[in-house]
Amino acid sequence: MMRRILAVDDDNDILEVLQFILEDSGYEVVTLSDGNNLMEKILEKHPDLILLDIMLGNLDGRELCKAVKKQDSTHNIPVIMISASHNIANTINQEGAPNDFIAKPFDINNLLSKIKNQLPDAA
Template identity: 55%
Template sequence: MSKKILAVDDDNDILDVIRIILEEEGYEVFTLANGKHVFDMVKENAPDLILLDVMLGGLDGRDICRALKEDQNYKNIPVVMISASHNLNNLLLMPGAPDNFLAKPFDIDHLLAMVKAQLAA
């Protein structure tokens, strides 16, 4: 059975690229263009990994990540934050921190390696 990945980004082009890359690797991919429905999507689809943009058109992905990590039902789902801001390594130190961080623009091989590492953990 293929692993499920939820990608959340307010840029549909980035979502399309992530979906195509990961589906070619055999993953089942769900996408969301805003952060409002993350919990509904997680509840419905039980993803094995969440790729979450930091800036989500009025919402902050860091707040969504913290809420997921503080929820007993979802705290064990790995979350990788994605952002064009390269100085977010301190993100990994905050309470409710993501499991890893990926800077945009990202290298396809780096994305795939990070996804595989998170799913293997």
């Protein structure tokens, strides 16, 4: 079964790159260019994993991650936070924290490895 990844970033160029890389690696990809409809999209698409940018225009990806982790219907979905800064690493293991993070610019193999770690039975 193809695993579905929801990629959320306000940079359409990054979304296009993510979609290309992930589809080429055997994942189904759903993209979202802002976080306004994140919960709605999650409930509609049922992703197996969420790639979430930390800065989404006027929204904070950390707050969106906390919202995902707080909901009974979504708290088990792994979230990998994408950030241009490395200081997000210290938020892992806190309540509502992402499962992992990757810094921009990201290395493709590192990204795929982190996804596989969160989806061990994936392609």
